[in-house]
Amino acid sequence: MxxxxxxxxxxxxxxxxxxxxxxxxxxxxxxxGAYVTRLGPSPTGFIHLGNLYGAFADERMxxxxxxxxxxxIEDTDDKRYVEGAVETIITALDYFxxxxxxxxxxxxxxxxxxxxxxxERGELYQTFAKKMVQNGxxxxxxxxxxxxxxxxxxxxxxKANPGIYGKWAVSRELTYExxxxxxxxxxxxxxxxxxxxxxxxxxxEMKQISIEDGIRGTLTxxxxxxxxxxxxxxxIPTYHFAHVIDDHFMRTTHVVRGExxxxxxxxxxxxxxxxxxxxxxxxxxxHLMKIDETGSKRKLSxxxxxxxxxxxxxxDGYFPEAVREYLLTILNSNYEEWRMExxxxxxxxxxxxxxxxxxxxxLFDLVKLNDVCKDVxxxxxxxxxxxxxxxxxxxxxxxxxxxxxxxPDYVKKILDLGRSGNKPRKDLVNCTQIFDFIKxxxxxxxxxxxxxxxxxxxxxxxxxxxxxxxxYDHSDDQSAWFDKIRGLATELxxxxxxxxxxxxxxxxxxxxxxxSTVIRLAVTGRSQSPDVWEIQQILGxxxxxxxxxxxxxx
RNA sequence: GGCCCCAUGGUCAAGCGGUUAAGACAUCGCCCUUUCACGGCGGUAACCCGAGUUCGAUUCUCGGUGGGGUCACCA
Numbered sequence: 001m002x003x004x005x006x007x008x009x010x011x012x013x014x015x016x017x018x019x020x021x022x023x024x025x026x027x028x029x030x031x032x033g034a035y036v037t038r039l040g041p042s043p044t045g046f047i048h049l050g051n052l053y054g055a056f057a058d059e060r061m062x063x064x065x066x067x068x069x070x071x072x073i074e075d076t077d078d079k080r081y082v083e084g085a086v087e088t089i090i091t092a093l094d095y096f097x098x099x100x101x102x103x104x105x106x107x108x109x110x111x112x113x114x115x116x117x118x119x120e121r122g123e124l125y126q127t128f129a130k131k132m133v134q135n136g137x138x139x140x141x142x143x144x145x146x147x148x149x150x151x152x153x154x155x156x157x158x159k160a161n162p163g164i165y166g167k168w169a170v171s172r173e174l175t176y177e178x179x180x181x182x183x184x185x186x187x188x189x190x191x192x193x194x195x196x197x198x199x200x201x202x203x204x205e206m207k208q209i210s211i212e213d214g215i216r217g218t219l220t221x222x223x224x225x226x227x228x229x230x231x232x233x234x235x236i237p238t239y240h241f242a243h244v245i246d247d248h249f250m251r252t253t254h255v256v257r258g259e260x261x262x263x264x265x266x267x268x269x270x271x272x273x274x275x276x277x278x279x280x281x282x283x284x285x286x287h288l289m290k291i292d293e294t295g296s297k298r299k300l301s302x303x304x305x306x307x308x309x310x311x312x313x314x315x316d317g318y319f320p321e322a323v324r325e326y327l328l329t330i331l332n333s334n335y336e337e338w339r340m341e342x343x344x345x346x347x348x349x350x351x352x353x354x355x356x357x358x359x360x361x362x363l364f365d366l367v368k369l370n371d372v373c374k375d376v377x378x379x380x381x382x383x384x385x386x387x388x389x390x391x392x393x394x395x396x397x398x399x400x401x402x403x404x405x406x407x408p409d410y411v412k413k414i415l416d417l418g419r420s421g422n423k424p425r426k427d428l429v430n431c432t433q434i435f436d437f438i439k440x441x442x443x444x445x446x447x448x449x450x451x452x453x454x455x456x457x458x459x460x461x462x463x464x465x466x467x468x469x470x471x472y473d474h475s476d477d478q479s480a481w482f483d484k485i486r487g488l489a490t491e492l493x494x495x496x497x498x499x500x501x502x503x504x505x506x507x508x509x510x511x512x513x514x515x516s517t518v519i520r521l522a523v524t525g526r527s528q529s530p531d532v533w534e535i536q537q538i539l540g541x542x543x544x545x546x547x548x549x550x551x552x553x554x
Numbered sequence: 555g556g557c558c559c560c561a562u563g564g565u566c567a568a569g570c571g572g573u574u575a576a577g578a579c580a581u582c583g584c585c586c587u588u589u590c591a592c593g594g595c596g597g598u599a600a601c602c603c604g605a606g607u608u609c610g611a612u613u614c615u616c617g618g619u620g621g622g623g624u625c626a627c628c629a
Contacts, residue, residue, distance in 0.1 A: 361559095
């Protein structure tokens with residue numbers, strides 16, 4: 001077989017050479033030790049937490065090592081393409097503070113190594129497919145999908161490993177004349193890698209390859225022996241081929257990807273070697289898992305788990321910096337520790353290391369995320385929380401947007417309630433929760449939600465509130481205000497101090513806490529709330545008095 | 555089924571041959587306290603199993619078990 005002749009038959013229009021491409025995409029001029037990382041989503045329109053998890057790792061690795069972080073759209077599968085998906089991806093990542101140095105942007109590609117859409121890099125891939133044919137490392141295969149499934153059926157029957165390799169790779173034997181005839185007849189074909197791996201021996205006796213993974217250390221696995229497809233019948237490359245070519249020519253130094261790629265790593269390894277490309281450092285991350293209702297652990301699934309979707313966090317109004325903070329704690333095991341020592345430091349000061357990433361799948365813990373949110377939000381000024389909340393409401397809760405926009409100062413005061421001092425309240429988690437937490441401040445949403453406390457007989461409610469109203473002075477400071485409540489409690493047979501009540505249970509109906517709970521209930525509609533005096537100061541005298549009157553039917 | 559990855563409390567996790575086996579979240583108790591939060595103190599709770607190497611294994615090796623992944627002209 002004359003490989004040069006075959007290559008020309010297969011790729012008559014390819015005139016560029018591998019050397020030409022090396023000149024077009026020269027090595028990057030970066031400092032010694034710089035990392036070049038990339039995110040390579042396929043434009044299916046669905047971007048999830050796992051993508052974000054990897055993106056943070058990519059971003060930190062590149063920017064902590066004077067490098068470049070770029071976005072490449074892996075759109076080699078036209079069947080999966082969803083209109084507008086690229087924009088969705090960029091917007092979603094941007095929301096969480098992930099931005100790229102080069103690659104695909106909303107207004108088009110930026111950077112010297114583009115185009116950054118794989119669908120536009122056909123000539124590059126074909127040049128190397130042609131090169132491989134010339135070298136006898138690749139060949140055309142005309143097997144139809146029916147023939148492929150027949151092979152598969154036979155393999156299953158004799159319990160052989162499925163796939164095209166060794167004696168099953170019948171197209172390897174085609175002569176030039178047969179190929180030419182097939183092409184003239186218009187038969188579709190793919191280009192397959194002609195693997196050099198041994199095929200007639202058990203896997204356990206196969207040659208082992210070792211690869212240093214940035215996260216997992218030394219990986220040992222049998223060499224590849226599969227004649228994988230590198231170019232589809234459409235002339236478009238498969239992921240495997242595009243990955244090898246692009247990460248070489250975009251000069252990627254570190255490939256961060258999910259562990260589902262581990263099993264195809266030997267094939268990628270063979271391709272890198274055949275093409276004479278330097279192997280990047282692979283960092284195979286573990287999957288995010290979740291614990292479901294039955295208590296068992298499983299991979300987060302697109303269909304069953306809404307929290308996998310990034311939209312979920314936007315809808316609930318999670319603050320991007322809080323999600324980032326949580327993700328960083330599961331991304332690098334010592335982040336939490338570092339954060340405790342540096343509570344006010346910018347996360348970029350943390351020394352991120354891929355080697356500290358976990359090789360085992362982390363359970364995504366919503367409870368912990370919410371806890372992290374509380375710690376993060378307590379540090380965000382009310383002003384910022386307010387504008388975030390307003391933006392969120394505009395998009396996801398238009399019916400409350402007007403309410404929040406009406407009196408910004410009022411809402412800001414509410415958001416800041418109890419947050420000053422050295423032991424600030426940590427009530428705020430996300431926008432949905434925040435609104436629910438503060439909604440009693442708005443008359444439209446104010447309602448009595450709880451019961452009166454059990455120590456308080458029904459007939460005491462009125463005297464308590466009448467007495468409270470009678471002595472109410474909006475200008476009282478907090479201690480004067482509470483002294484009055486203590487007095488009122490004593491008058492009505494309640495202990496002024498809870499301790500007195502506990503010591504002499506039979507002498508009192510209850511204690512001052514019960515009395516103030518009645519007041520709290522009338523003012524907030526809830527038996528639990530932040531400090532009532534502060535709430536009243538924000539509500540204003542008129543609204544406070546009105547609510548109490550309404551409660552006792554006046 | 556073949557191959558690969560993973561395995562410390564309920565969860566995330568330190569650990570890298572000798573430790574009272576950290577810490578965080580959750581949980582429970584106490585303190586603070588007019589409720590709730592916040593904060594403080596304390597408690598319950600873990601090295602998957604079996605061999606081997608070793609004076610000594612959570613740590614190293616092998617074999618199981620369990621969980622996950624993958625075996626497409628999808629990525």
